Amino acid sequence: MTILPTLALRSFVGFDNLFNELETISTQKQNSFPAHDIIRLSDDEYEITLAVSGFNKKDISIDVHDGVLSIKGNGGADIQDDNVQYIYKGIAKRSFEQKFRLEQYVDVKDAKLSNGLLTISLLREVPEERKPRQITLKSA
Structure with missing residues (x-):
């Protein structure tokens, strides 16, 4: 089994490193409230x-x-109502904070709240000057 040093993983550019960072943050914080999913829709979404x-x-x-x-x-x-007596109160409505580290060139496109789910769409847009390009080798 080969173990890569942490520095080697940090040299990657793109979403693979994003997910490593997200996992690191979530394990460090050890806060699972509220429950969340992270979904890959495409290479850049x-x-x-x-x-x-x-x-x-x-x-x-x-x-x-x-x-x-x-x-x-x-x-x-x-809301305190003296006429309401809870037999069981299992719906958590406590304050929370979740943080996610975004990779370079990743931007939040929009956020929607529907049916109790907050969905945040992310898109990676690498500028043309930062995209890989072929370098022509010239003779001396």
Whole structure:
């Protein structure tokens, strides 16, 4: 079994490194709330989906700063009603923060909240001057 040093993995450019970083962040934080999926749609398109049942658009903020996507949910205080007696309260509506490290040239295209799922679409757009190109070898 060969073990590659961490520095070798960091030299990759593209989404493969993105998923390594996402895995590293999620294991370091050890916070699985809210549950989330990361889906590869194509070589340059991805989606992050978070289960945010009970949250409204006004409860959620999404920011990107220095290559880190931050999603925050403000669960707020439950409305106190003396006429309501919970027998069992299993729906979590607590505040949360999830962070995902984005690879270079990855941008958030949009975010949608539907049926308790927050879906964030990501797209990698490498500028033409950064794409691989063939170099013509000249004779001396």
